Amino acid sequence: MPAETMDELVSLCKRRGFIFQGSEIYGGLQGTYDYGPLGVELKNNLKAAWWRANVYERDDMEGLDASILTHRLVLHYSGHEATFADPLIDNRISKKRYRLDHLLKEQKPQVLEAVAEAMGLGDWDMTTLVAALMADPEKAAEAMTSAKVIDPANGAPGDWTPPRPFNMMFRTNIGPVVDEDSYGYLRPETAQGIFINFKNVLDSTARRLPFGIAQIGKAFRNEITPRNFIFRVREFEQMEIEFFVKPGTDEEWHQRWLETRLQWWEDQGIPRHQIHVLDVPKADLAHYSKRTFDLMYNFPTLGFEEIEGIANRSDYDLGSHTKAQSELNIQARVMENTDSTAKLAVQDPDTKAWFVPYVIEPSAGVDRGVLAVLSEAYTKEQLDSGEERIVLKLKPHLAPIKVAVIPLAKNKEEITSYARSLKARLQALGMGRVLYEDTGNIGKAYRRHDEVGTPFCLTVDYDTIGKSQDGSTTLKDTVTVRDRDTMMQERVHVSELAQYLLERLR
Numbered sequence: 001m002p003a004e005t006m007d008e009l010v011s012l013c014k015r016r017g018f019i020f021q022g023s024e025i026y027g028g029l030q031g032t033y034d035y036g037p038l039g040v041e042l043k044n045n046l047k048a049a050w051w052r053a054n055v056y057e058r059d060d061m062e063g064l065d066a067s068i069l070t071h072r073l074v075l076h077y078s079g080h081e082a083t084f085a086d087p088l089i090d091n092r093i094s095k096k097r098y099r100l101d102h103l104l105k106e107q108k109p110q111v112l113e114a115v116a117e118a119m120g121l122g123d124w125d126m127t128t129l130v131a132a133l134m135a136d137p138e139k140a141a142e143a144m145t146s147a148k149v150i151d152p153a154n155g156a157p158g159d160w161t162p163p164r165p166f167n168m169m170f171r172t173n174i175g176p177v178v179d180e181d182s183y184g185y186l187r188p189e190t191a192q193g194i195f196i197n198f199k200n201v202l203d204s205t206a207r208r209l210p211f212g213i214a215q216i217g218k219a220f221r222n223e224i225t226p227r228n229f230i231f232r233v234r235e236f237e238q239m240e241i242e243f244f245v246k247p248g249t250d251e252e253w254h255q256r257w258l259e260t261r262l263q264w265w266e267d268q269g270i271p272r273h274q275i276h277v278l279d280v281p282k283a284d285l286a287h288y289s290k291r292t293f294d295l296m297y298n299f300p301t302l303g304f305e306e307i308e309g310i311a312n313r314s315d316y317d318l319g320s321h322t323k324a325q326s327e328l329n330i331q332a333r334v335m336e337n338t339d340s341t342a343k344l345a346v347q348d349p350d351t352k353a354w355f356v357p358y359v360i361e362p363s364a365g366v367d368r369g370v371l372a373v374l375s376e377a378y379t380k381e382q383l384d385s386g387e388e389r390i391v392l393k394l395k396p397h398l399a400p401i402k403v404a405v406i407p408l409a410k411n412k413e414e415i416t417s418y419a420r421s422l423k424a425r426l427q428a429l430g431m432g433r434v435l436y437e438d439t440g441n442i443g444k445a446y447r448r449h450d451e452v453g454t455p456f457c458l459t460v461d462y463d464t465i466g467k468s469q470d471g472s473t474t475l476k477d478t479v480t481v482r483d484r485d486t487m488m489q490e491r492v493h494v495s496e497l498a499q500y501l502l503e504r505l506r
């Protein structure tokens with residue numbers, strides 16, 4: 001059974017070294033988190049699983065690692081400069097700042113009804129209400145104040161300012177000269193790096209449609225109200241695929257990617273029933289999207305929230321960044337591009353006509369993925385002894401530590417050196433981190449490794465080194481293997497350990 005509250009997860013993450021608040025010793029930097037010794041392993045394992053499934057195991061994908069610092073023209077023509085904004089509103093009394101749609105979601109229905117009425121709306125939903133408020137900011141301020149919209153910070157009605165769009169990109173100066181032209185952006189998504197390299201990848205790999213480019217990397221958004229632990233942060237990682245297809249085949253590929261991605265999440269330990277597929281209503285679609293499926297995971301405390309968006313982006317992206325737009329019969333509405341030096345189009349092998357590919361984009365958040373996987377794996381068990389056991393039932397390939405090798409006696413040189421050499425041999429198998437563990441007693445070590453999801457604990461004891469109390473040597477060169485989930489222990493000969501572990505850790 002997954003975790004019931006976010007607090008349980010936050011507490012485990014801090015206690016066991018998965019995730020810490022960013023800049024914590026100086027009071028914390030909001031919207032940033034640092035991955036600790038175990039967090040970095042889990043995160044790397046999740047990214048490796050994604051790369052394996054989407055690059056190595058397919059024959060129609062290439063990888064890329066584009067730069068984070070981005071030329072302003074990239075984000076100008078992509079539309080981000082003009083439209084990558086969230087609606088912002090302030091309460092003059094508390095001085096608190098909110099994202100308008102988030103603030104409204106926390107209001108009682110009668111308050112929302114009063115706001116809509118003051119705005120003169122008959123039939124409305126959240127999307128049309130936000131749109132109406134943004135279209136007339138002065139009236140919106142009056143409506144929200146007179147309808148007594150509550151400030152969640154103090155539970156009292158606010159004195160609301162007119163809402164305004166707030167661009168979420170981090171703009172930064174580039175180079176030693178600070179002037180109006182020498183700025184760029186930290187990328188707000190990894191996708192643009194893929195689009196602007198489309199021709200480079202095509203020319204260097206001789207790919208034909210359909211094919212995709214995959215990338216994992218950091219993205220930055222100046223979220224108005226970062227919250228819910230690593231769910232909404234200002235610096236995060238994305239795992240993005242831009243899959244280029246012939247127009248007309250896009251809808252079929254969109255469906256295929258939906259199924260592929262759901263299967264992948266299942267392989268990471270997130271069952272199908274814990275994900276709701278939202279077919280995003282037309283009114284809520286991003287400006288580039290023909291259709292989008294959001295994968296909404298049932299997070300503890302938060303409920304169903306997005307972990308991945310799978311968008312049919314039509315020919316908007318390559319069409320926006322290409323030169324010679326007028327020759328390419330672009331379907332999407334794009335800004336006229338007078339700066340691009342590359343033709344981002346392909347030739348139909350039969351007709352020889354040039355056209356701009358459509359793009360299917362499965363875009364997943366690494367951090368939200370980590371949170372979902374942790375929450376699904378978190379298990380509280382009542383043992384026969386009456387004790388409670390917390391165990392992270394992570395899929396073995398995601399576990400931060402695969403195997404802990406524990407010497408039963410810390411001061412017995414023969415045992416510790418046997419354990420150290422066994423650790424080194426297992427580490428060399430390349431299955432991930434193997435830990436030599438000699439802190440605390442064996443019971444405590446088991447408890448700790450249950451809590452961090454280590455699938456196997458191996459104990460090296462007197463029997464292993466051929467010095468059993470009864471003088472027998474039948475158990476020489478065997479170790480006790482304890483299984484995290486069943487807590488069963490069995491004796492395994494060290495010559496069979498490699499195969500034993502590799503089979504079970506796959």
Ligand SMILES: Nc1ncnc2c1ncn2[C@@H]1O[C@H](COP(=O)(O)OP(=O)(O)OP(=O)(O)O)[C@@H](O)[C@H]1O
Nearest residue numbers: 223231232233236238306307308309363364365368
């Ligand atoms: N501020 C953030 N913190 C952590 N992950 C994020 C953040 N913004 C986006 N992501 C991740 O990147 C993925 C793709 O980004 P996309 O632009 O589709 O998100 P979004 O629709 O803007 O998300 P939201 O509506 O929750 O702000 C999301 O599904 C999510 O997993």
